[in-house]
Amino acid sequence: MNEQPASLPSVFEDGDAYDLVLKDIPYGLDFYVALARAANGPVLDIACGTGRILLPCLQAGVDIEGLDLYEPMLRTLRAKGAALGLSPRLHQADMSDFSLPRRFALIMIPFNAFIHNMTQEAQIGCLRLCREHLLPSGNLTFDTFFPSLEFVSTPSGTRPTTRASNAVPTTDSLRHVAPSASSPSASRSAVRAEVADPVGERSTSPSAKIATLRW
Numbered sequence: 428m429n430e431q432p433a434s435l436p437s438v439f440e441d442g443d444a445y446d447l448v449l450k451d452i453p454y455g456l457d458f459y460v461a462l463a464r465a466a467n468g469p470v471l472d473i474a475c476g477t478g479r480i481l482l483p484c485l486q487a488g489v490d491i492e493g494l495d496l497y498e499p500m501l502r503t504l505r506a507k508g509a510a511l512g513l514s515p516r517l518h519q520a521d522m523s524d525f526s527l528p529r530r531f532a533l534i535m536i537p538f539n540a541f542i543h544n545m546t547q548e549a550q551i552g553c554l555r556l557c558r559e560h561l562l563p564s565g566n567l568t569f570d571t572f573f574p575s576l577e578f579v580s581t582p583s584g585t586r587p588t589t590r591a592s593n594a595v596p597t598t599d600s601l602r603h604v605a606p607s608a609s610s611p612s613a614s615r616s617a618v619r620a621e622v623a624d625p626v627g628e629r630s631t632s633p634s635a636k637i638a639t640l641r642w
């Protein structure tokens with residue numbers, strides 16, 4: 428149901444590279460972990476990625492499973508789980524086309540991931556399957572990007588590009604994320620991520636990645 432454009436690789440095809448940029452982002456973390464703990468039953472983390480939310484939930488004793496379309500993201504999640512002595516139950520599937528034997532007290536789709544349902548058919552399919560996979564009084568929770576009128580009214584290719592840099596706490600290195608090319612699609616940017624050493628010298632290593640990111 429969900430089709431990916433062919434021009435550039437998805438940012439989700441290398442879980443370790445994805446983590447260079449996004450694994451320490453606290454967005455929604457406390458909210459979703461608290462929700463999962465309060466669910467008092469099994470939890471499904473849809474589009475779980477590299478486990479930014481799922482692993483802290485497991486560490487908090489939540490009975491949680493993860494689902495994601497991209498095997499490289501799940502591979503990175505498994506490796507991180509193994510390093511913590513955890514073996515998460517993971518499913519590789521499209522969120523608009525999945526079938527699991529269990530029913531859940533909480534299904535969550537954190538960090539704007541619902542937008543990866545690329546068509547209205549996929550969005551409705553995902554919502555329908557979530558309902559089918561919920562226990563009778565279960566809840567579905569997701570967050571999604573709500574752009575400003577100014578943002579959506581700016582024609583494709585003319586939005587100002589932004590560059591963000593922040594420290595990676597564990598290594599003292601810097602990471603830089605910069606949209607580096609416009610896409611013909613209004614909702615996609617090519618993104619280049621690089622890791623620099625503590626004095627700001629850019630790495631020329633393969634950790635410099637370019638991929639597409641859907642906003």
Ligand SMILES: C[S@@+](CC[C@H](N)C(=O)[O-])C[C@H]1O[C@@H](n2cnc3c(N)ncnc32)[C@H](O)[C@@H]1O
Pocket residue numbers: 429439473474475476477478479480494495496497500520521522523536537538539540543544
């Ligand atoms: C922005 S990441 C969010 C990851 C994680 N939920 C978090 O909070 O860190 C979006 C995730 O959606 C996954 N994804 C993209 N399209 C998908 C689809 N059609 N079905 C399931 N997962 C998908 C990607 O592999 C990626 O892990």
